[in-house]
Amino acid sequence: MMEEAATVSKGLEDVYIKTTKLTTIDGNKGILRYRGYDINDISEHGTFEEVIHLMVYGELPNKEQLKALRDSLKSHYALDKGIMEVISKLPKDGEPLGMLEVAFSMLAMKEKNYKWEPKADREKAIDIIAKAVTIIANIYRVKEGLPVKEPVIKEGYAETFMATCFDKPVSKEVISSMDKALILYTDHEVPASTTASLVVASTLSDMASSVVAGIAALKGPLHGGAAETAFKQFEDIGSVENVEQWFKHNVIENNAKLMGFGHRVYKTMDPRAKIFKRYAEMFAKDNPKVDKYFQIAKKLEELGVQKFGNKGIYPNTDFYSGIVYYAMGFPTYMPTPLFALSRTTGWLSHIMEYVEEQQRIIRPRAIYVGIQERKYVPIDQRH
């Protein structure tokens, strides 16, 4: 029987499951840092490969280390024939995160008795991070009715991804924005998806299976799924003139949640949302279709902050990111798969940190509140 004093922390709020040197968030001041580097600084000056190095190996790379990492990624982008074949047979109308689960599960299928060991873990992490490019690019291609394609290996991670997705050249501006978006979504301490990955890794399962758990948790509309629903909200509104009426009807009168707003940790505007807003504005300047969504989002932000700001509910990273991805040429189902592409590095960095330094199986308790004890009744005697 449970101790009388036991209480449930609903949603595990304020429960700390590990220590970390990876990411810190100051939710009141709106600060996010990766290993001490402010998100504004690192996303403005760094590349995603540098961030991968920082998270996986602990420090920003020097030139030789960066070249070695890029070479290593290049040697791991390709997928086995069997995985490419399975991806090619996935249904065009499949739900993309479910499709990601299938493809990443095929990486897990190769893992039997995985031995956790720092050097092998890092090699495995780089392998999975590289393969994520080819998996996600090809899931995009399948959904667009295009044939699957071997990775088009370029110098950078973002460029390789874009060249694998698209069959026509992608501008430097778009590749650079993709690189920044990857940095912005890399890690965020221990949200639901990272926690799901940690639970799996804590059993000493393998790294690919832990990523599958992360993807499964990311899919939900309260977490990564919000990146897509936030954008669909703007599509639903349709024009800036409709924002007030839409907000009144849905949010005020029918208590709908504003997607892309609110956060368990931030009680002010998410610093990533501010950066994505700047990118959205940049793309809106010379693209009227993007500008339409940007104007809708700005107006919705204004109304949302007026209504919810005093409760500490502000735009989160998913509010403007969908507009940026739309401007880059991605369809509306892509924001969440793109979130997964980036967050794979965060999940893997956290599970390595946990298993290597703090490993213990994550096994919480539940307080039993059901009937204490009763006798089995045969089925023909039940009413």
Ligand code: CMC
């Ligand atoms: N719109 C309207 N009200 C909200 C919102 C919102 N987006 N978010 C929270 N609230 C209200 C909620 O109704 C509750 O009100 P009351 O105290 O009157 O019952 C209060 O704020 C606390 O909300 P909560 O759901 O208990 O907060 P939480 O910390 O458990 O949830 C959250 C955080 C992100 C799930 C929630 O804010 C939410 O559902 N937001 C919308 C979905 C979203 O944008 N998710 C992306 C999160 S950030 C990036 C990511 O992880 O993907």
